[in-house]
Amino acid sequence: MWLTVDVASLVQIALAASVGAVLTAYFLRGPRTRFALLALTGAVCAGLGVVAFIGMRFPDFPLPILIGALSAAAPITLALAPVPVIKTAADALDVLRRTAASLTLHVIYGIAFAALGFACALGAALALGIP
Amino acid sequence: MLASLQRLRFGKLGGTVAGTVLGTVVRYCALAIWPEEVPNLAATLVVAGIGCLVLGLLCTREMRADVSSVLVGAVGAAGSVSALALFAITSSPLVCLGYVVAVPAAAVVGLCAGLAIGLRYGKVAKAVVADS
Numbered sequence: 001m002w003l004t005v006d007v008a009s010l011v012q013i014a015l016a017a018s019v020g021a022v023l024t025a026y027f028l029r030g031p032r033t034r035f036a037l038l039a040l041t042g043a044v045c046a047g048l049g050v051v052a053f054i055g056m057r058f059p060d061f062p063l064p065i066l067i068g069a070l071s072a073a074a075p076i077t078l079a080l081a082p083v084p085v086i087k088t089a090a091d092a093l094d095v096l097r098r099t100a101a102s103l104t105l106h107v108i109y110g111i112a113f114a115a116l117g118f119a120c121a122l123g124a125a126l127a128l129g130i131p
Numbered sequence: 132m133l134a135s136l137q138r139l140r141f142g143k144l145g146g147t148v149a150g151t152v153l154g155t156v157v158r159y160c161a162l163a164i165w166p167e168e169v170p171n172l173a174a175t176l177v178v179a180g181i182g183c184l185v186l187g188l189l190c191t192r193e194m195r196a197d198v199s200s201v202l203v204g205a206v207g208a209a210g211s212v213s214a215l216a217l218f219a220i221t222s223s224p225l226v227c228l229g230y231v232v233a234v235p236a237a238a239v240v241g242l243c244a245g246l247a248i249g250l251r252y253g254k255v256a257k258a259v260v261a262d263s
Contacts, residue, residue, distance in 0.1 A: 017151050071213055
């Protein structure tokens with residue numbers, strides 16, 4: 001891809017990830033429905049699709065900041081929430097059934113919304129005549 | 132917003148933020164070191180599998196809240212859904228299909244292993260306590 005490892009990038013990523021984590025914690029401060037969690041994942045992935053387009057079109061854009069914040073804002077744990085304390089094998093089977101469907105949905109929605117964000121950014125650039 | 136954040140337990144929030152920073156930096160480094168499509172997919176599968184294994188263990192074991200919040204933050208950020216969506220849309224169609232199919236499968240396998248290990252160790256610990 002278009003990323004490099006240097007100290008400045010890592011510091012930017014770390015700071016941006018902390019901001020993304022706090023924003024996600026703020027969003028999750030109360031009980032949320034599974035649809036709300038899915039919507040958060042979709043919105044964050046669409047934003048990352050736009051960022052991907054910007055990164056490909058404008059190599060000087062400060063990508064690590066946006067990638068760090070948006071990566072931290074949609075953790076895989078959103079697909080598993082709420083995770084109960086499991087004490088028996090029956091509880092474990094129930095959680096496995098629920099999380100398998102939830103994980104698949106989150107991944108498919110995430111990729112679809114990221115592609116949608118990328119396509120919208122491309123369309124906007126073409127409409128505005130941005131080279 | 133600040134008032135809502137103050138209602139969150141600071142220790143738990145701090146642990147989650149620290150874990151998230153760690154997980155994001157590790158994932159970024161892995162991406163920068165293995166930027167090609169297939170190695171990156173393999174790294175994503177490994178991270179998702181190991182991350183869900185840790186989550187499975189956390190579900191079955193009693194652990195200090197600050198330690199578990201760090202672990203949950205790190206695992207969640209390292210296996211970020213948005214990051215893997217970004218990798219998927221910038222890859223070839225076959226690799227993208229690999230992300231769609233293999234990542235949930237790896238995560239479920241990891242979670243299953245974590246739950247199985249956690250439940251088994253839990254039973255062993257109870258038996259040891261009962262014997263002594």
